[in-house]
Amino acid sequence: QVTLKESGPGILQPSQTLSLTCTFSGFSLSTYGMGVGWIRQPSGKGLEWLANIWWDDDKYYNPSLKNRLTISKDTSNNQAFLKITNVDTADTATYYCARIEGSSPPFAYWGQGTLVTVSS
Amino acid sequence: DIQMTQSPASLSASLGETVTIECLASEDIYSNLAWYQQKPGKSPQLLIYDASSLQDGVPSRFSGSESGTQYSLEINSLQSEDAATYFCQQHHDYPYTFGAGTKLELK
Numbered sequence: 001q002v003t004l005k006e007s008g009p010g011i012l013q014p015s016q017t018l019s020l021t022c023t024f025s026g027f028s029l030s031t032y033g034m035g036v037g038w039i040r041q042p043s044g045k046g047l048e049w050l051a052n053i054w055w056d057d058d059k060y061y062n063p064s065l066k067n068r069l070t071i072s073k074d075t076s077n078n079q080a081f082l083k084i085t086n087v088d089t090a091d092t093a094t095y096y097c098a099r100i101e102g103s104s105p106p107f108a109y110w111g112q113g114t115l116v117t118v119s120s
Numbered sequence: 121d122i123q124m125t126q127s128p129a130s131l132s133a134s135l136g137e138t139v140t141i142e143c144l145a146s147e148d149i150y151s152n153l154a155w156y157q158q159k160p161g162k163s164p165q166l167l168i169y170d171a172s173s174l175q176d177g178v179p180s181r182f183s184g185s186e187s188g189t190q191y192s193l194e195i196n197s198l199q200s201e202d203a204a205t206y207f208c209q210q211h212h213d214y215p216y217t218f219g220a221g222t223k224l225e226l227k
Contacts, residue, residue, distance in 0.1 A: 047156075062215045110164055
């Protein structure tokens with residue numbers, strides 16, 4: 001059974017760095033073809049893809065966030081991470097991690113999401 | 121970036137009816153199109169991938185089709201539990217992009 005769960009700080013101040021953790025089970029990020037992606041959704045709005053990381057440590061980022069994103073993984077502990085630097089109120093959203101598999105895959109399994117609020 | 125233009129933004133339908141939601145891709149995405157259902161307070165759930173493949177466990181009243189760069193999600197015999205917001209997503213090229221969503225209300 002594939003499960004994913006996001007965790008984050010809940011609230012942080014503008015200009016700080018947001019650190020998110022995705023803890024998963026039912027698959028391994030050391031397995032060929034596996035990956036984890038991050039997606040966010042402001043309340044009442046649409047979905048925005050942020051980044052993907054693959055079993056071979058290949059990484060892809062949404063260029064709209066320029067160089068603020070860093071995705072990484074800890075294969076031994078079944079975790080993936082996302083850092084967003086210099087946050088502002090526009091980064092307030094629910095952040096999801098999701099599993100991807102194979103070439104050109106959709107997001108087949110999603111975590112429950114973690115709400116992050118940026119406020120001074 | 122590939123733009124996904126989704127329509128309508130909202131629709132209202134009755135139980136048992138059939139509805140269609142569409143997404144127009146700004147360029148060829150070679151059938152790499154997924155549909156998700158999202159209920160309030162929940163994470164999105166994958167319904168359809170590769171334009172027309174039904175995800176395991178998804179009722180057969182959901183179906184996907186394509187015509188050129190136009191992709192459609194059809195829901196037959198609407199049930200009360202189908203009230204939700206539906207999103208399309210292209211998974212052909214980076215950056216992955218989503219449609220703006222369609223809110224389906226049951227009368």
